[in-house]
Amino acid sequence: MVRWCLVAMLPMFAVLSIGHSIDAAESAAAGDVAAELQSFLRQHCVACHGADVQESDLRLDTLSGDPLNPDVEEIWTNVLARIAHGEMPPRGEPRPEARSLEQAVAALQRSLADAARRTAHLKPGRGPRRLNRVEYENSVNALLGTDLPLASMLPEDGLADGFDKVGRALNISPVQVERYMEAADVALTEAMTARPKVPLTARRYNLWDDSGIARRTFTKNGVWAENDDAVLAFYTNDKFFNVVTFNAPVRGKYRIRVSAYGTLMGEGAKRSQSPVQLAIHGGAFRTTNRVSHLVGFFSTKWEEPQVFEAVDLLEAGHSFKLTIAGRPPYTFYADQFVGPALAIEWFEIEGPLEDGLSERQQALVYDGVDPRQGTPGDARRLLHQFAERAFRRPTTVADIARYQAVMDAQFAAGATFQAALKVGMKTILCAPEFLFVDRDAANDGLGQADDYAIASRLSYFFWSAPPDAELLAAAKSGRLKNADERRSQVERMLADGRASFFTRHFLDHWLDLKKIDFTTPDKELYPEFDEPLRDAMVRETRAFFDDLVQSDGSVLNFIDSDYAMLNERLARHYGIEGVRGDDIRKVSLPPGCVRGGVLTQASVLKVTADGTVTSPVLRGVWLLDRVLGRPVPPPPPGVPGVEPDIRGATTIREQLAKHRQSESCAGCHSRIDPPGFALESFDPIGGARETYRVVDPQKPGLMVDGKRVKYSHGRAVEAGDEMSDGRTFADVREFRRLLLAEPRPIAENVAAKLLTYALGRELDAADHEEIREIVERLEPRSYRLRSMIKELAAGDVFVGR
């Protein structure tokens, strides 16, 4: 529910006139539009939102049109949305004639857009924004040639409109500044100090050797079995299979090769349908502040050894861990275990591999100057070069005079070349010219960003990184103001490996993939959830997006597609036959399959549920905001949430039905609940279901894949409902068809999310107008994703303030 804030100062039509120029002809035309809208409001709205009655405390006939008052703007925006989506006038009232509705909507859109354009320069949120921590990390690493995980040194970034790119939420606390100083120290120390040459070593661990090598190699009290030629891991354990006899001597890349196969342990063991997987992790497993990252999963063959190889970046002192993937503990006693196991014959670790990184860093920082013999003159030249790259635009000596003075003072105080240069460079890394983007975006009097600001916008959009030489060259020659040039830059940038940052970061926020680990599925209800599944879920959604970008597919595939991006583990989760192996690939969905589009992807279904239960309200709210672009305001103060009662006395459907009978709740819940119910066909880990799972001590658990599980069938899922406009659906397939019946808002929403991400600010009515135009211009009805991205980057808003 919106809290209508009534500031009845100006008559309603003020909002209509305010946006228009004083040109007489235009003014007359505007007057016509205003008159039409006014008559629409009078005819359809004022009876309930007027002088006599004020439903929901909203009065329209005296509502101010002050475009600088955010409350008023919000009200008109809401009025527009409710009318445009056919929710107002409410059902039961006479429907406005289609043409007059269309005109009223267009008139209101135009007024709001005009007002937004005229007031843009007065509103906060469009000035320089600081880099977020991923952008910071990439920027420092690009400057210094390092590959340091600096983001983890910085505080988490705030979100606005779901994104961590929006200036309004990218705050700067004193702690932030302190961490910038620390991160700069760490990065400069790494880059300025030549890495000691560590000779490459390779060591092979033959585990079939019965000299007790396994016990020396892995944690002493580990649990495993041994056969004639291998060590057998039979359940996934965090502790046992880390390699304790190896510690990376320095930070660097290391190659690990493992010879492994799947085998069976115990009397009567049977091969599982899926192959046994080897999981390799890197990290520090024995310290109190344990860190671990996945290197990869590798599917083995039954009884046929195969060598798996991976290269991974390890911190000094870190090691590898080898385990069987996705097998929860079944017994801790090897002699009692019956089932598939992972046999590891031997493994080999080699490294640090020569990567030339240290040399590149030295070249970037010192540019050929010998740091033992450098002069203050050399230091000034190097500092200037460094600043110009750091600031992402031409920089004169005068521009950095104040920074150079800090370095000069160090020399004057007797500092060495290296120490003085380091302080100078640290100043650059703490400078606002480095930390803020878009700082010179608005000073040409035309409200256009300059070429260098455009270059940064493009590079932080697609790479989360600073512009490369080619973008800077394009900026220098003044080409980036040209829309075609931007289109071809987008093509080039999307083809670059760094574009993976776009996919990852955009989806982390648009579809909340960053929340994939926020909840742990209940082990009794969802015993099939394991790490390979979790990993495949995220990869599916990213691959789906990448594929749409690369093939320039329609964004409507986000709602429904006749294919999915699967590997074997995920296909098994979805009940789809015939997919083998760990690689994600495009798979045509069988006819009648419930999957298709992102709404049925396990990742999305997991992040929109808690680990135990699903809530139609949470998923409904999420879908309206992220997919339809129609966020729901939070419940009004004083209205408690439904006290969830899962004891079976009442179902969530019955409780929500009560909600929808209450008029004050119905306004929003008639919109929220239907999509939520459509997704009730999927459990918290994205499995399709027809009944809810329950753990009932009175009932025996079901048999699944030959194993007894704790859960049994509960009540049946009812996924059908009625939309707020009266259309009904029986299940998620029909629901998706209803969504697709109105494709425009879906395409416009994708464009709006992309543009928010690209611009780093919240959008206003003028931006939405451009989005409507761009979507309109896209090849008729195809709404192709890469074309859309290109047109957004080519559009006027992209180069505006």
Place this chain on the structure above:
Amino acid sequence: MSAPPRRFLGICHSLGFYAPNLFPVKAGRDYELTPYLKLIERHRERFTICSGVSHPEVDGGHFSEASFLTTAPHPKSSSFKNTISLDQYIVERTAPATRFPFLALATARGTMSWTSGGVPIPSENSPSAVFKKLFVEGTPEEAAEQVHKLDTGRSVLDAVLEQTRRMHKSLDAGDRDKLDQYMTAVRDVEGRLQSAQAWVKRSKPKVDAPIPADNPIEADVTGRGRLLFDLVQLAFSTDSTRVVTISMDAAGPGLHPLPGVKTGHHNLSHHGLDDAKLAELRLIEEAQMHMYGHLLDKLHGATEQGGTLLDRTAVVFGSNLGNASSHDTRNMPIFLAGGGFRHGQHLSFDRTNNYPLANAYVSILQRMGIETDRFGSASATMRGLEPTTDT
């Protein structure tokens, strides 16, 4: 000898308490013990349990954590702008001459501390790191390095501030807000570096305690909480700081290692009144009560000038959620302890029409000698919370 300093400790855990196990029915001093209150009965005279309190217009479920010490309305709305938190307000007005003006701590992540510009102050979550910062002297080389960093750090920031000011002038008024924040932050850090330069030359206080080992299990909020509480007592006893906040975020993944707990705390908090879940939840919530009991043990057990640390330390602990199962922010479970108030009572307010919790914050501010009758949504002191007679 002057009286010991007044201090503040604010703690928020993120998932509330199951209300029927916590709140007594009877108001006043002879309230009946509930299952949870029984666990800290030994401190009965030293705390007040408040029911029927919340922050008006603070909704938004888990998002309301942000407003626990600030009271800023509608933390989930898109136009939300936070305000200064109680701890920072105290720091600004009392300017304590301690090595650390405040500590913002957390068991895992999140923060309770917000600047006057509404910017979150990131927390620290490693007891060993904080312990070292407070009590462990570096090697001579580290100390020299530290001095060098403080010296150069100030000149770096001087230059940055000057340049930012110049950039600031070139911008339209509407575009300046983030640079304003940056300048404020840089100035603040300059001040910190300056006072750090004075402190770096003075030796750190010696305490009779080993460096704590960090608890690796993120979901073990009570285990981690105890480590932080031990640290807070040491920090207060040595007057290293007088203001501490602790965020206890249990909404993350992972299992609490308590025997009998098989489900994540966040999942359990959405118990839906299911008996099995409530039983498991109770295990965790009882551990939390024991943890708070441990806090009161520590603060009451440490004496100074004839009194106890607790006498001079105003403690607020509780949760931003009244009912985590429905994300309801009304009827927050709130404990007040120490700080020079007459405790030993159940302050019972209207559970339908809640009493503003921030009034308690005003009581605390006044007790700390800060003359104000307003803070956030408060306009008065808390009804029924009476100061003791000491000064």
